[in-house]
Amino acid sequence: MKEILHVNSKGILYRKDNTLKFMNKDVDKVIPIHAINEVNCYDKVSLRSGAISLLQKEKIIVNFFNKYGFYEGSLYPRVEFNSGMIVVKQALTYDNKKERCFIAQEMVKGMKQNMIKTLKYYQKKGKNLEEYINSLENIEILGDDINRILSSEGKLWQPFYASFNEITNKFPIEKREFRPPTNEMNALISFGNSLLYTTTLSEIYHTYLHPSISFLHEPRQRRFSLACDLADIFKPLIVSRTIFKLVNTNMLNKKHFKKDVGVFLTQKGREKFISEYTKKLKTTIKHPRLNKKVSYRYLIRLEGYKLIKHILKDQEYESFKTWW
Known part of the structure; x- marks a missing residue:
């Protein structure tokens, strides 16, 4: 079953081949793209263009929150089910x-x-x-x-x-x-x-x-x-x-x-x-x-x-x- 990826610290999301990686001063972690269905960012997270392209292709929504827990906006992929x-x-x-x-x-x-x-x-x-x-x-x-x-x-x-x-x-x-x-x-x-x-x-x-x-x-x-x-x-x-x-x-x-x-x-x-x-x-x-x-x-x-x-x-x- 696919999971929500919760990004709880500052860092960068970038593309490595056909998957995602998250990097900051403490970690450089591989994130299997087919294991997630949504990304929530609760701190200052930068998305590289390759990561954005891959997320859009895989139809994965990215949501951004401010430090008070309020939703600020989404990177919303092209509509998959269109009628x-x-x-x-x-x-x-x-x-x-x-x-x-x-x-x-x-x-x-x-x-x-x-x-x-x-x-x-x-x-x-x-x-x-x-x-x-x-x-x-x-x-x-x-x-x-x-x-x-x-x-x-x-x-x-x-x-x-x-x-x-x-x-x-x-x-x-x-x-x-x-x-x-x-x-x-x-x-x-x-x-x-x-x-x-x-x-x-x-x-x-x-x-x-x-x-x-x-x-x-x-x-x-x-x-x-x-x-x-x-x-x-x-x-x-x-x-x-x-x-x-x-x-x-x-x-x-x-x-x-x-x-x-x-x-x-x-x-x-x-x-x-x-x-x-x-x-x-x-x-x-x-x-x-x-x-x-x-x-x-x-x-x-x-x-x-x-x-x-x-x-x-x-x-x-x-x-x-x-x-x-």
């Missing part, structure tokens, strides 16, 4: 108010259900979360206007993030703050969300969907907004649970953070987060419709396939909702 008909229908669906609102509302319903399921999981472990679960259950997701749907989405995150202080007594969070994060928990959330965004972007790349035509979030320049749509559905299941495991088992502590104008993970802290995040993506569950085990990562791609079926009018879209 003008699907892109046109995707754009027409976005432009149809009723259709767009239906999809956006369904996405937020999925997000809400996954938040509640996550909190109920920790409630069973003895955490006092009844107040937050009730708050989430009482938030109505209005579906007749995209701005009202987005407002409902924003309201859902407030009690969900507030519940973090009950699930873990380390790294308290008063409110969601970013650009840059002002405390450890906000730094963890920002880094986890950026990782999931790039994972989602990579999965969209392997469908016929265009990553810039979205339904919940507004399409914007310099952002693949469909990745924002789909990532939101999976944040409670993947990002939040990764954070809670890292913090509650003391795998991350104060020494894994640095602070200047904001708070960010050290290189060692990033490595620990990436390791657990990767394990979470590889976690498998029995899919009730496919009748086979699929990974959490593949669930994201299935979400893209469901959108395609909807815009082609083959099957009405129903967002992913945790069933276990």
Whole structure:
């Protein structure tokens, strides 16, 4: 199975024959090109022209992050799965108010259900979360206007993030703050969300969907907004649970953070987060419709396939909702 290449230190990626090499003052490492499907760079990494050419040829996305864990951009290869008909229908669906609102509302319903399921999981472990679960259950997701749907989405995150202080007594969070994060928990959330965004972007790349035509979030320049749509559905299941495991088992502590104008993970802290995040993506569950085990990562791609079926009018879209 192909893996994500995480480049966690400064250096140069260059081509050596038909593979990649990473070099800095400490290492000169061979990276088999056919063993990777994505590259994430978390420090200052230079790409030589030969490496870029090889990565483009092998259809491998390269993502860049700043030191606060925020996604900055991607080297995006030429589209592999190209269907003008699907892109046109995707754009027409976005432009149809009723259709767009239906999809956006369904996405937020999925997000809400996954938040509640996550909190109920920790409630069973003895955490006092009844107040937050009730708050989430009482938030109505209005579906007749995209701005009202987005407002409902924003309201859902407030009690969900507030519940973090009950699930873990380390790294308290008063409110969601970013650009840059002002405390450890906000730094963890920002880094986890950026990782999931790039994972989602990579999965969209392997469908016929265009990553810039979205339904919940507004399409914007310099952002693949469909990745924002789909990532939101999976944040409670993947990002939040990764954070809670890292913090509650003391795998991350104060020494894994640095602070200047904001708070960010050290290189060692990033490595620990990436390791657990990767394990979470590889976690498998029995899919009730496919009748086979699929990974959490593949669930994201299935979400893209469901959108395609909807815009082609083959099957009405129903967002992913945790069933276990």
